[in-house]
Amino acid sequence: xxxxxxxxxxxxxxxxxxQSVWVLSADGAITLLAGSGMxxxxxxxxxxxxxxxxxxxxxxxxxxxxxxxAAEEKSPVDTVVRVRLEETPDRFRHIKIIAVPVLDEEGAVxxxxxxxxxxxxxxxxxxxxxxxxMAAVPAAHDxxxxxxxxxxxxxxxxxxxxxxxxxRGEPGPGHRLPGDAALEASTESVGxxxxxxxxxxxxxxxLWGAAPRQVIESQKSxxxxxxxxxxxxxxxxxxxxxxxxxxxxxSVALLPVVVxxxxxxxxxxxxxxxxxxxxxADLNLLQxxxxxxxxxxxxxxxxxxxxxxxxxLQQSFLAPPPAVDGISITAxxxxxxxxxxxxxxxYDAVRLSADSLALSIGDIAGHDxxxxxxxxxxxxxxxxxxxxxGPAASxxxxxxxxxxxxxxxxxxxxxxxxxxVIRRLxxxxxxxxLSNAGHPPPLLIPLDAPPRYLHGLTAPDPxxxxxxxxPRTDLHTVLREGxxxxxxxxxxxxxxxxxxxxxxRRLREHTEALARAGVPLATLIRKLLPPVQNRRDDxxxxxxxxxxxx
Numbered sequence: 001x002x003x004x005x006x007x008x009x010x011x012x013x014x015x016x017x018x019q020s021v022w023v024l025s026a027d028g029a030i031t032l033l034a035g036s037g038m039x040x041x042x043x044x045x046x047x048x049x050x051x052x053x054x055x056x057x058x059x060x061x062x063x064x065x066x067x068x069x070a071a072e073e074k075s076p077v078d079t080v081v082r083v084r085l086e087e088t089p090d091r092f093r094h095i096k097i098i099a100v101p102v103l104d105e106e107g108a109v110x111x112x113x114x115x116x117x118x119x120x121x122x123x124x125x126x127x128x129x130x131x132x133x134m135a136a137v138p139a140a141h142d143x144x145x146x147x148x149x150x151x152x153x154x155x156x157x158x159x160x161x162x163x164x165x166x167x168r169g170e171p172g173p174g175h176r177l178p179g180d181a182a183l184e185a186s187t188e189s190v191g192x193x194x195x196x197x198x199x200x201x202x203x204x205x206x207l208w209g210a211a212p213r214q215v216i217e218s219q220k221s222x223x224x225x226x227x228x229x230x231x232x233x234x235x236x237x238x239x240x241x242x243x244x245x246x247x248x249x250x251s252v253a254l255l256p257v258v259v260x261x262x263x264x265x266x267x268x269x270x271x272x273x274x275x276x277x278x279x280x281a282d283l284n285l286l287q288x289x290x291x292x293x294x295x296x297x298x299x300x301x302x303x304x305x306x307x308x309x310x311x312x313l314q315q316s317f318l319a320p321p322p323a324v325d326g327i328s329i330t331a332x333x334x335x336x337x338x339x340x341x342x343x344x345x346x347y348d349a350v351r352l353s354a355d356s357l358a359l360s361i362g363d364i365a366g367h368d369x370x371x372x373x374x375x376x377x378x379x380x381x382x383x384x385x386x387x388x389x390g391p392a393a394s395x396x397x398x399x400x401x402x403x404x405x406x407x408x409x410x411x412x413x414x415x416x417x418x419x420x421v422i423r424r425l426x427x428x429x430x431x432x433x434l435s436n437a438g439h440p441p442p443l444l445i446p447l448d449a450p451p452r453y454l455h456g457l458t459a460p461d462p463x464x465x466x467x468x469x470x471p472r473t474d475l476h477t478v479l480r481e482g483x484x485x486x487x488x489x490x491x492x493x494x495x496x497x498x499x500x501x502x503x504x505r506r507l508r509e510h511t512e513a514l515a516r517a518g519v520p521l522a523t524l525i526r527k528l529l530p531p532v533q534n535r536r537d538d539x540x541x542x543x544x545x546x547x548x549x550x
Contacts, residue, residue, distance in 0.1 A: 381406065444485050488542075
C-alpha cells in the first residue's frame with residue numbers, strides 16, 4: 001500500500017475519533033491536521049491574537065509555565081486545560097491536550113498534538129472530589145467547620161470568592177422573610193482567591209437586597225452576570241455593590257441550601273478579575289456541593305434545638321432576685337459559647353423576711369438537657385428548704401438536708417453549691433452565714449479594706465451527692481455599707497491550660513477595681529465575663545451590695 005493511501009486511511013480514522021490532531025509551528029501558527037470529532041468546535045486565534053488567548057484566564061498562568069518548561073526540556077505535554085469555544089466565546093470547555101516537540105527542517109521546535117474533549121470526565125472527577133470533602137464534614141456545635149470546608153472546596157476551582165450566610169426565620173415556599181430580616185456570616189464562612197480585596201465585615205448582620213431575598217423565598221438558584229466591576233444597582237445591598245466593583249466581579253451566583261423544606265443558608269459565589277461567569281453545568285455542580293451542607297446543618301440544628309430547650313428550661317428557674325431594703329442584688333446567667341452544651345449552673349435568692357434573705361449558687365455535673373432538668377429540681381428543693389427553715393437556720397444544716405433528699409431521690413452524680421443567709425443586724429450592718437459544698441469561694445470586697453475570698457482554714461466541704469452523713473460547716477462574716485459580695489460558678493475562673501490560682505487572683509483584682517471605681521453592680525458583674533470566644537463553660541453570677549443610701 002503506497003504512502004498516500006496510508007495517509008488517507010489515517011485521516012479517515014482520525015476523523016472518526018473524538019479528538020483533533022494539530023501542529024503548532026515555531027512561529028505560533030496552528031494547523032489542524034485531522035478532526036474534529038468533538039461535540040463543539042474550539043476557538044482559533046486570528047490575526048493579532050495568540051493561541052494562549054483561547055485558554056481560560058484562570059489557566060493561562062500555569063499552562064504557559066508548563067508549556068515553557070516542556071519547550072526548554074523538549075519533553076511532552078499532557079494536561080487538561082479549559083479552552084474557549086468557537087460558537088460561544090464566553091464559554092469554555094475542558095480539553096485534554098497531549099503534545100510532543102518535533103524539530104523541523106531548520107532545527108526549530110514545532111509541536112504535534114491531540115486535543116480531546118475532557119469535560120464530562122473532569123466534571124465527574126471534580127464532583128467526586130468536592131462531594132468527598134463535604135461528606136467528611138461532621139455535625140458541629142456551630143456551622144463554622146462545615147462552612148469553612150465548603151468555602152475551601154470551591155475556591156478557586158469554581159469561584160473566586162464565596163460567602164455562606166446562615167438564614168434566620170422560617171423561609172421557604174409560601175413563607176416570606178420579614179422586611180428587616182438579616183443574614184449572618186462569619187470569617188469562617190468566607191473563601192477568597194489570592195489577591196482579592198477583603199470582603200465587607202461579616203462579623204455582624206449583613207442586610208441584603210431583593211435578589212437574595214427572592215432566592216431564599218423561592219429556593220431557586222439565580223445567576224447575575226454583568227461587565228467587569230459593573231454590578232446592577234438594584235437587587236443587591238450597598239455593601240455588596242462596593243465590594244463587587246472593587247474586585248472587578250463579573251458574576252454573582254446565589255444558591256439556597258434547603259433542609260427539610262426550609263432555606264437555612266444562602267451561598268454566594270463570585271467570579272472576579274475578568275474571569276467568565278459559571279455556565280449551567282458549573283451552577284449545577286455548585287448547587288450539589290452546597291446542598292451537601294444540608295446533612296451537617298440538619299444535625300447542627302438538632303443539637304441547637306436540644307440546647308434551646310435546655311436553655312429555656314434553665315432560664316425558667318432563674319427568677320429575678322427579690323427586693324430587700326438596704327441591699328442591691330443583681331444576677332446573670334450566660335450559656336457556654338458551644339451550641340451543643342448547656343450546663344447545670346444556677347443562682348437563686350429568696351426573701352425570708354423583711355430583713356433577711358437566702359442566697360445560693362450552684363453547678364450540676366453535666367452539659368445537657370438532663371443537667372438542666374436536674375438543676376431545676378435541686379434549685380427548687382433548696383429554695384423550699386431555705387424558706388421553710390427561716391432566717392435563723394444554719395446554711396450547713398440546710399445543705400445537709402438537701403444532700404440527703406437529693407441522694408434519696410437518685411439525683412445527679414455531683415452538685416457544688418454555696419448557700420448563704422443574710423440578716424440585718426443594724427440599719428447599716430448585715431450578718432452573712434454561708435456554707436460551701438465544693439464550690440469556688442465567694443468574693444467579699446469591703447468598702448475600706450482589701451478584698452478577700454470567704455473560705456475556712458481548711459478546704460471547702462465536699463460537694464453534694466458524693467458521700468452520706470457528712471458534717472458540714474458554716475462560715476460567718478458581716479457586710480457594712482458599700483461592701484460587695486459576689487457568688488459565681490466555675491466557668492468564671494476555670495479555663496483549659498490556665499492556673500486556677502492565677503485566675504482567682506485576676507478576678508479579685510478586676511472586681512476590686514470595678515467596685516472602687518463606683519461601677520453599678522449590674523454593670524460590674526457583666527464586666528467580669530470573659531470574652532465571648534473564651535467562654536467554654538456556662539457562667540452564673542449573683543452579687544449583692546449593702547447600699548449607702550439608707
